[in-house]
Amino acid sequence: MTTRRPALVLASLLTLALTASACTNGEKEPTGGPSGTPSPTIAAEPDNLSFGVFGTEAEMVAWDSVLRDFNDGNRSTRANLVEWTSQKAGRDALASGDPEQVPDVFLLSRTDLRLAMDEELTRPVSELLDERGVDFGDKFSRDAVESFSLDGDLQCMAYSISPTVMFINEKFVDFDAMTERGLDVSSRWDRWRMPQFAEAARFGTRPVRGVSGVHIDATVEGLAPFILSAGGSLFDDDKQPTSLNFSSGETREALEEALPVLRDASITLPEDKLAKRSALEWFKRGKVSMIAGQRALVPELRREKNLQFNVMPMPYLxxxxxxxxxxxxxxxxxxxxxxxxxxxxAHLVGDKATVEVTKAGAIVPANLTVAASDDFLQKGQMPARSRVFNSAIRGIEFPPLVASWDELEKAVRPFVRQLLLDPGEIDLEAITEKIDEASRTVLSPETLEPSESPDDQE
Incomplete structure (x- = not known):
């Protein structure tokens, strides 16, 4: 679903041009209409550009404002805002096959870049932006820019980058109180080891009050930071994967290190609670002390009057x-x-325009100047350690582009859930092999035997 919101533009300009008079018998006679009055010259109509975006309502207000600024400075172009109600709505519009639903400029998640490339929806931006003096070499996060580099060219200009971090309810995970009790607490704001994370999860568990210490989603994405930090890998190939790589020796060793904490039923959010509400909702209600998430959660969490939250990086293994x-x-x-x-x-990625959108609190700007400024850090507002988002970018790893991450997660979900949620002992070797086999139904279905299907593997 989309909504169009025209941005303000300069009033149409009407100019009267006096035309040079022709000479007749040495006298100048006025030219124009039959009465001799000058002919009016009307300025050319501006070119219309559509700009498709999704985000919070505060971001939409900010986008509208920066488009007004752009239009005020351009007599030849009028940019109009196309509001997508969600990232999915934008993806659906792009995948519709209707060229009229693809705006001239649009915001795209990297997870949808494969779709855009396969459908030939974009044109490279490198040369065009270079001509306009956009310094995407030093002015912007290199990780963000490189993530949109494909087929030897920059397909889209990086705008924001948001690493997954750990959100913490400081009412239950109080590092000062833990230190006073002699518990293992990191002395750094930008790193903590897995044992320190586990200590915080135990400290944040309050059984009498129904508070769990931690929740990690039973998904490939949820497990990924732990696997990668411990030296494992997600895919069998970084460029053209044919399956996940959970059954490899390195990844199994990583899981053996992480799962004792992530499977601990005494500190993790019970499955029966998750059947009623999402982990985010339980976090907002003060019933789970830590969840993983990205910067987009911040505006929503700030609206919870009784929630005192902060962030830490993902645990270090x-x-x-x-x-x-x-x-x-x-x-x-x-x-x-x-x-x-x-x-x-070029206008949108400039400092002034980026600041306007960044103030809404939902993005980590790829513009390094803005990311280091108080417009992003927002001192005096939660989370106090917003700089964690910036430091965590150094460790971010992007998976290869796949046709549908949602389909991949769906294919392996039963087996990933076994890893995290099955009570008692689990057969790690058997489950990881099933995960990899199930992933092939999405990543390389042509390699499967005719009798093989997702149902056969459950």
């Missing part, structure tokens, strides 16, 4: 590692105005 997402600004392959579209992107 061998090296700093996490996952996350990047959003980029793309130019439609079908736009009739690629130059003006590039002008718009």
């Amino acid at each position: 061998g090296s700093a590692a996490t996952v996350g997402d990047v959003h980029g600004l793309c130019i439609s392959a079908e736009t009739e105005h690629p130059g003006q579209a590039a002008d718009l992107i």
Whole structure:
């Protein structure tokens, strides 16, 4: 579902041009209409650009404001806001096959870049932005920019990058109180080891009050930071994967290190509670002390009056590692105005425009100047350690582009849930082999035997 919101533009300009008079018998006579009055010259109509975005209502207000600024400075171009109600709504519009539903410029999650490339929806932006002096080499997060580099070119301009971090309810996970009790607490704000994470989860568990210490989603994405930090890998190939890589020796060893904490029923959110509400809802209600998430959660959590929250990086099991997402600004392959579209992107990634959207609190800007400023850090507001988002970017690892991450998660869900939720002992070797086999139904179905199907593997 989309909503169009025209941004303000300069009033149409009407100019009267006095035309040079022709000479007749040495005298100048006025030219124009029959009465001799000058002919009015009307300024050309501006080119219309559509700009598709999704986000919070506060972000939509900010996007509208920065488009007004762009329009005020451009007599030849009018940019109009197309509001997608969600990332999925935007993806559906792009995948519709209707060129009219693809805006001239649009916000795209990296997870949808494969779709955009397969459907040939975008045109590279490198040369166009270079011509406009956009310094995407040093001015912007290199990780974010490189994540949109494909087929030897920059497909979209990185706008925001948000690593997965650990959100903490400080009412229950109080590091000062833990230190006073002699518990193992990290002395650093940007790193804590797995045993310290486990200690915090135990400290944050309050059985009498129905408070669990931690929840990690039973998904590939949920397990990924722990696997990567401990030296494992998610896929059998970083570029063209044919399956997940859970059954490899390195990944099994990583799981053996992480699962004793992540499977501990005495500190983790029970499955019966998850059947009633999401982990996020339980976190907001003060019934789970730690959950993993990205910056987009911050505005929603700030609205909870009784919630005192902060952030820490994902636990360290061998090296700093996490996952996350990047959003980029793309130019439609079908736009009739690629130059003006590039002008718009150059405006949007500038400091002033980026600050406007960043103040809404839901993004980590790829613009390094803004990311280091108080407009992002927002001192005096939760979380107090917003700089964790910036430091965590150094450990972010992006998976290879797949046709549908949702379909991949769906295919392996029963077996990943076994890893985290099955009571008692589990056969790690058998379950990880099933995960990899199930992943092939999405990543390389052509390699399966004719009789094989997802149902056969459950």
